[in-house]
Amino acid sequence: MESEKYFQGYSGRLGDYLFPEEGFYDMEARHCVSELLARHGGASTPQAFLVLLETFTPEMVQHKIDNPDWSTAQTVSRWENTTKKLIRRRTEQRFADELAAANSSGQE
Numbered sequence: 001m002e003s004e005k006y007f008q009g010y011s012g013r014l015g016d017y018l019f020p021e022e023g024f025y026d027m028e029a030r031h032c033v034s035e036l037l038a039r040h041g042g043a044s045t046p047q048a049f050l051v052l053l054e055t056f057t058p059e060m061v062q063h064k065i066d067n068p069d070w071s072t073a074q075t076v077s078r079w080e081n082t083t084k085k086l087i088r089r090r091t092e093q094r095f096a097d098e099l100a101a102a103n104s105s106g107q108e
Helices: 013-018 024-040 046-055 059-066 072-094 096-105
Strands: none
Touching (some): 013 072, 024 072, 046 072, 059 072
């Protein structure tokens, strides 16, 4: 039986800005945003952040994939279908003007 794994905690201003509430889903999303930026460098635009988000897998989820157990499918599904979508939606809401301007000028 595998011993319990502990993961580094992450925090950052973008995560705090996008997810200021203290509910479970906001806290999880805030952590994932901060982990993404800490592990993969800062994103200079909302578009760049969304591109990073598409290929990002949080350490906790990757650990479950690498060491599967009864809850692996649930963990991966929650990341792909709940947390990642929540982060994308909130980013698109909070940075709507910047994203619209970039889309109208053809930036990526």
